[in-house]
Amino acid sequence: MLYRPFGTTGKNVSTISFGGMRFTEPENFEKNSDLILYAHEKGINYFDTAPIYCEDRSENIFGHALRQLPRESFIVSTKGSHAKGDDLRKTLERSLTRLGVDQIDFFYIWHLMNPQDWENRKQLGAVEAALKAKEEGLIGHLLCSSHMEGEAIAEVLKERIFEGILLGYNAINFPYRQQAVVQAGQQKLGVVTMNPLGGGLIPQNAEKFAFLKSETADNVVSAALQFNLSHPAISTVLVGFENRDEIDQAVAAVKNFTPISSKQQKNVESNLKTAFSDLCTGCGYCLPCPVDIPIPKYLDSYNQLILTDGDKQAVLDHYRFHWDITPQQAKECISCGDCEERCTQHLPIIQRLAELPLQASE
Template sequence: MTHFAPPGPLGFGGAPLGNMFEAIDDKTAEAALVAAWDSGVRYFDTAPHYGSGLSEHRFGNVLRRYPREAFALSTKVGRLLRPDPSRPDNGPFVDGLPFRVEADYSYDATMRSIEDSYQRLGLAQIDIAFVHDLAADHLGPAWQEQFEVARSGAFRALTRLRDEGVIKGWGLGVNLTEPCIRALEVADPDVFLLAGRYSLLNQPALDRLFPMCAERGVHVVVGGPYNSGLLAGGRTFEYQDAPAEMVVRRDRIAAVCERHGADIRSAALQFCAAHPVVAAIIPGAKRPEKVAVNARLMAATIPSALWDELRHEQLIPANAPTPN
């Protein structure tokens, strides 16, 4: 069975438009989304969590001007927004909307979340719903309990909505492989959004999760292809200061890219997109010029000798697919 997949290879990730780490104005957010559309992007991903609804509002304000059948849209469930004029802290998002975020993976909360997203987006169709951050405590005991709530709640609700044709597919939006593997064992997801677990720097999804997805016809959207900045010239890895060994590895990869006249950012994007189970990659961008750069990097020609050298230097696994 082949499940619904968003169009790729390049999509648009909506966390930056929720004012992640830094606030931007509505005009800049609008320009970034228009630039993505103009560069050929037809898959857009957002979430209630991003800026306490701000990202969804911004997406809807722009995407409503385009034919709905011309693009795919995903959002997430598992976080309900409650009015709170004190504007409580919401992780890395600054100057968000006046709502507090409450984690809730139950059946009723999932149905409520979908309805709320329709209202914030101002759109009557959501193509994919991801269960958001189901492994937020990084596989501690609470994760197992959380998963069971989602299994009997969110999974059941989203399966019903898919079967009724309300959505086209559902899956998990997480940054660990283990909940995806577990979901394949106990449910029938269509697509996963996996952040930071398949990249030019590390590939924990390669040997177990991706083969399981291939066998089931399940697709993957790769988030965080730059590993939160380290592969794009920054110093952060998984939203923290990068460990020294990762900086060294990045520098070795960059040196290989330089020898072959390639941009490491192009290599990072195209490596992720080359795996057959990967339907799309969604680098985030706050500003239109960065969107245009991502599109250019995605289309750049990379010599096959670069991939050969990365394998020879054991900087990528021998069994990792690379672009032709």
């Protein structure tokens, strides 16, 4: 297993980390614990969970497994999304009990969806409560997790409250998040990436993503993981596992790992645009919109419609859980055409906004 320093925390993390959101049988503690222990045996030392994951059983699953391991042999993280300080404290104390530890190594101010949400976390006491818990030794290091675009995340990081960041980053959406990763690297923060396989879209469209493969990655799953880890600022990649074979495949992806060169990186970016000329790459040149529609967010959601062969529920979930936007705002388009004139890919933006679903049954 390849390990990297996690920012300036003094912790070394496995480049593949175990994400606790994918247990298919959350009620089966023994089966899932066995999977966690197997991952640890293979060198994975960073385990990530959160309240509500897997029918609100994920933290208990990890607690069941991690109690069987020496405390110094693993790093565990969990999260709190409450804006009020008292509520965050209750969540933290419950997580400590569930996980069976005296300290959460990495605790995330979780699910920052927009700048106002971030302001609320500060004003209503969540950040203060987390920092107090850190002083008490209940939290080792304070981090944040966000689905905002890269520029907005970068602004949060510049406040220098956090020691690391968790964000979605993959071969499909990296243009949306690149600025945040670069900012984190400049500040020497730890960077955890989630959703490295694009929610399964990359392996489901393996032929289209064949250009990711290299001499050291002969399948798109390995190639997608290597794509993430080739960014010098990225510390570790979160992967959810359903069986031992998936763990073996992920671990193999970083065996004898060599980062792709800048030339290869540019080749990937070029191929991405060629292979998916109909996908929005998130450059943002379409903005500003005269009626304040966040066009890149909606077109990223439209990407889901293309890659899932029209799965409207996937698009609706993307609105809500990835971008925190409503379906209705896309329909406020006044068809002025300014965005289409500026689009470097010449995409039919007006048409796509009109085609975005309002509900799954449309």
